[in-house]
Amino acid sequence: MESYKDIAEKMFSYNLVVYAEDPEFYKFYFKPNVIIDPVGLSCDRVREHVTKSGNINVIGIVDGDFNDSIEHSNLFKIDYYSIENMLLCNHTKLETFKQDIISYVREKSIKKNRLSISFDNNNYFLHKENTKIQKKFLDYINTKIVTPEQYIKYMDLKNIVQAHQKKFKKIYISTLHTQVKINEIFSESETSRLKSKIDDVENVDLIYGSIDYGGYEV
Known part of the structure; x- marks a missing residue:
């Protein structure tokens, strides 16, 4: 068949x-x-x-x-690294979350590390992951990720975007095409x-x- x-x-x-x-x-x-x-x-x-x-x-x-x-x-x-990054960068409903990530990345001077996220009731907290990016990707990262805005576009943020949506029960992918x-x-x-x-x-x-x-x- x-x-x-x-x-x-x-x-x-x-x-x-x-x-x-x-x-x-x-x-x-x-x-x-x-x-x-x-x-x-x-x-x-x-x-x-x-x-x-x-x-x-x-x-x-x-x-x-x-x-x-x-x-x-x-x-x-x-x-973008993934469609979750596209969602984060462009959807108006995630603007506050995006700006919080940009501020955190800028404050902590993060460039080569992924982030994780934790929750306390309706508050969320960002954390720098200690797990290193594979060496074969470092040339790409050094070239593409210079600013915090580029970080949210090209870094692997799939897990924290998915976790944020799951926690707050808000799935915005269905309206991403309007953005x-x-x-x-x-x-x-x-x-x-x-x-x-x-x-x-x-x-x-x-x-x-x-x-x-x-x-x-x-």
Whole structure:
């Protein structure tokens, strides 16, 4: 029996197939003849599936992690460590949390360490982790993370953003598309590379804002 992915890639009514860890977010940036796998995959699974696919119109969107390289012509990296960083940097509901992290990072002169978070009732406290970043990532960090603002964009903050949302029972990913335009998701060069790919696909557009379920730009 063919898998959902195999069937989707063979559907002639769709000219582009997109795989991502957070498909419910990225669906707002492509239209109209596009199918985005509704089941989110890990970034490793996205990489594996896209690199092994023989369909040139199958693309994947992956986290930046600590890597700027072009791994495959059909893999596109966001200009953040992860989507949690994108959420932290851009969502208005997390502005206070973001500013608290920036202040803490600036005060403690943190650059090469991850953070952890603890809670006391509705108060939260940030802590510098002592676990060192792997040596192979240090050149990237020294180049990309110079300011506290760059720290919240490119450092691994997935765990503390997830913990904050879980604690306060506020999940903002469903409205992130209203806060971020496509050229704020990817670097300038990666946006250009993605646009070039989309331009080669018939009847598919890349939305520079985003669209809601009714098809209206927001």
